[in-house]
Amino acid sequence: MGLRTGDPGAVGDYVLEARLGSGGMGTVYLARDRAGRPVAVKVVHRHLADDAEFRERFAREVSAARRVTGASTVRVLDAGVADDVPWMATEFVAAPALQAQVEAHGPLGEAELRRLAAGLAAALRDIHRAGVVHRDLKPGNVLLAADGPRVIDFGVSRAADHHTLTVTGRVIGSPPFMAPEQLARPRDVGPAADVFALGALLVYAATGAGPFDDDSPYLIAHRVVAAPADLGGTPEWLRPLVRRCLAKDPGERPTPAEVLAAVSGPGRRVRLRLRVGRAVRRGVAVGLAVGLLAVVGADGRSEDAVRGVVAGTPEGWRPWATRLLPNVHEGPTCAPPTQGALFCAQGSGPLTRFDPATGRAEWRKKYTGEEYPVPHLLAASSDLVLVQTEGDGTELAVHVVDAATGTTLWHQVKDSKYVAVAPVSGISRGVVALVNEGAVIGYEGRSGRRLWSRTLPYTEACGLRMLDDVVVTSCATSDENSMTTVVAAFRTRDGERLWSRTHPYLLKPLAADAEKIVVGVSTSDRRRLGILDPDTGRLGVLAEQPDPLMDPDPPGVLAADVYYESADDSTVSAVDLRTGRRLWRRTLEFDSPGAPAVGDRLVLVSSPTGRVAALDRATGEVRWTSGPAPGARLPLGVGGFTPGILGSALYVPCGGGILFSLDVNAPDPQPPTAA
Missing domain, CATH: 2.130.10.10 (YVTN repeat-like/Quinoprotein amine dehydrogenase)
Structure with a gap:
């Protein structure tokens, strides 16, 4: 859609061309940099610009997004967190959100689901390695790009080793895709919460409905905390994985690496992995393949x-x-x-x-x-x-x-x-x-x-x-x-x-x-x-x-x-x-x-x-x-x-x-x- 009356014509060094969407925090525009390349610019709502708590939250979003790198996220190009109206410029990805895709065309097939799960697991791996917990992984924050899914919007993310920034009177996140600990113990939220959201998101992508859907956000929140997930319509091959992801106890959920291995299937990984830390920390004996294949030809060279x-x-x-x-x-x-x-x-x-x-x-x-x-x-x-x-x-x-x-x-x-x-x-x-x-x-x-x-x-x-x-x-x-x-x-x-x-x-x-x-x-x-x-x-x-x-x-x-x-x-x-x-x-x-x-x-x-x-x-x-x-x-x-x-x-x-x-x-x- 085009620009509206009152929309800025430029932000920083970027000329705005059209609106891409608007949410509770701000509006996202399609813009061009000085070389004519397309970028996405997120500008916060003017009435929030004077809110010190919100400005801290937005600065944290920019910081978190800058810390995360990888093929399954979008790169931050520039930002003005100290400007009168804060803004952030990122790569522009010409792709529909998962939510729009499912609403328009229905649930994804098996091959698409495996690719989605693998891409999102890789994204969470990169996010968590950067010391960040996303906390709001949902269908609207996943873009289905031609080269794989991209995770966007770190607006409610936080550093894994920092206290949660509270917003008085509000729960941060999207209830259908929030983990139980986000609702009951928000200061204890860690990377496992993102894995819970991944499980709920995969059920949505496979069926068109979330595993805890109900008539109101309050009933949804109650089901997330106390009721089993509804996996009706979820393909049989996917159920064991999402059931683990949706465990109420964060310690029982798989890591992103384990999700990736599960959806990749036998023989699809081409590189050997040596995973030590998690199994050792939990006191579990691990069997590790510690050799590496070698070949010497007739000329004796390795x-x-x-x-x-x-x-x-x-x-x-x-x-x-x-x-x-x-x-x-x-x-x-x-x-x-x-x-x-x-x-x-x-x-x-x-x-x-x-x-x-x-x-x-x-x-x-x-x-x-x-x-x-x-x-x-x-x-x-x-x-x-x-x-x-x-x-x-x-x-x-x-x-x-x-x-x-x-x-x-x-x-x-x-x-x-x-x-x-x-x-x-x-x-x-x-x-x-x-x-x-x-x-x-x-x-x-x-x-x-x-x-x-x-x-x-x-x-x-x-x-x-x-x-x-x-x-x-x-x-x-x-x-x-x-x-x-x-x-x-x-x-x-x-x-x-x-x-x-x-x-x-x-x-x-x-x-x-x-x-x-x-x-x-x-x-x-x-x-x-x-x-x-x-x-x-x-x-x-x-x-x-x-x-x-x-x-x-x-x-x-x-x-x-x-x-x-x-x-x-x-x-x-x-x-x-x-x-x-x-x-x-x-x-x-x-x-x-x-x-x-x-x-x-x-x-x-x-x-x-x-x-x-x-x-x-x-x-x-x-x-x-x-x-x-x-x-x-x-x-x-x-x-x-x-x-x-x-x-x-x-x-x-x-x-x-x-x-x-x-x-x-x-x-x-x-x-x-x-x-």
Whole structure:
């Protein structure tokens, strides 16, 4: 709608063009900045501008919104909290609110609900990490943008560690989506209240009605506090999750990360997570997958060496793009490329070998039937490819595939107790190693003949890393009083135990070369980097990083004694392993970056939708960024994809089943369009 009589023509440096809406606190306008770009400007109502309590509340909204970053919120561009009439300018998102969408078109379908739940869980994760509780998550505060939902309006939010700002005679929030503690104990409201609101919001999106709807706000508030949620019409697959979210006791509700895992489903997460703090604080023993998959090819180089500085663009290469599967949100996962082959797998789709020069599919292997339908690429060498498949969520199998033809040579069913543990397997010197049945087992690569088996100390939290002629295993356990990791090394050819050491930490192998393994050293409240000597098992812990990362399990890559890593707070950093000093750290313009690829002069990171950022390897300065891949979709799960590099050719998987390559040395590289 256009401007009305009495509306200002400009606010700050922004020219107002139209009204977008009006609420109890103020009016939101569509405006333009000096460069002509659209922005949203929120101007408080004039009669509230002299209210000191309200001005404090509005200043707090601006502060909270500025603290929160991520793909599922909107960025604050400018604000005038001290002006006669306070205002705030944010990104403009051309998208309907969830409430308007449901009122106009009815409840959402399953795919839309999963995407909504994943996006909102990611938003709450970012909000809570910033130390903020939103307190007013409702359908009117969720925008359904093309690249995923956005949470807006921090008008009643507060810092998690500050007292609630009261408003005399009024309850702050929206009763149908308020948690019981907001109504009964407003000063005790914490992040779990937002999870309660998420549960109520998902019921609304699935049915068109809230779980506590009634004839008046007072009856609604009574039902929120004392009555069970009405889940009539809620899809069966969604009920267990929303029932947990809507628990009356805040301690019984899931975290945003647990919501995200629940809606992403089996096999949709592409990155391993090491969650320590919450389970340890509650005194619950945790089973943690502390190993990381590695592969050594026929030339003896580890995966990280191949993914590190690689010379030689494939002969005849030109930028190309292809789509493994149409009409999907997920993206492929790929092994590091070599001069002759690029192997990628797509959940619910085929395992494919591509020509890295042309993007032509040289063969496709489709896993069909009820038993083994979903492939996950584990490792690849010049001779063999390892793929894990899963059927109904209770049976896992590792398949060994001929790299030249795509023929399955043999497979091994994994013990069902390992379903919750990330796949741990690798190839080195023609030997396939697998953690299974409470042991690490070595198989002859092409025949599948069992060569050796060695029992591991714990049965549900073990992983491995292969370093040429050595298999290094790590098994972790923890309870409310202690954390322990047992690390051991076995000779690849015959399984002879070379050494075994016990460390009083949770260790997470992150990257390796022939001389060292970079590990995350975690306790319940902090995470440091360490170096594990593969010859002796001795651990050297580097000085604690000056700004501990949000995510204790970021992906990383090792190149020339420098460890490069991405993190869930949208940062990329470089650490000199000789001194423990952080060389640089940069914040990206996109969320959920994957593991870096390291070129001669650049560190390259991509987003789930195929945006690429190129950073100077020495300084971390951003040299260029690209837009998203045409046709890319935001995956349902959170976690960026890992690009690969050969000379000037960067290979980038992204959501929507798309794989593309671009020239990292071009003046303005942009993703090509997939056919």
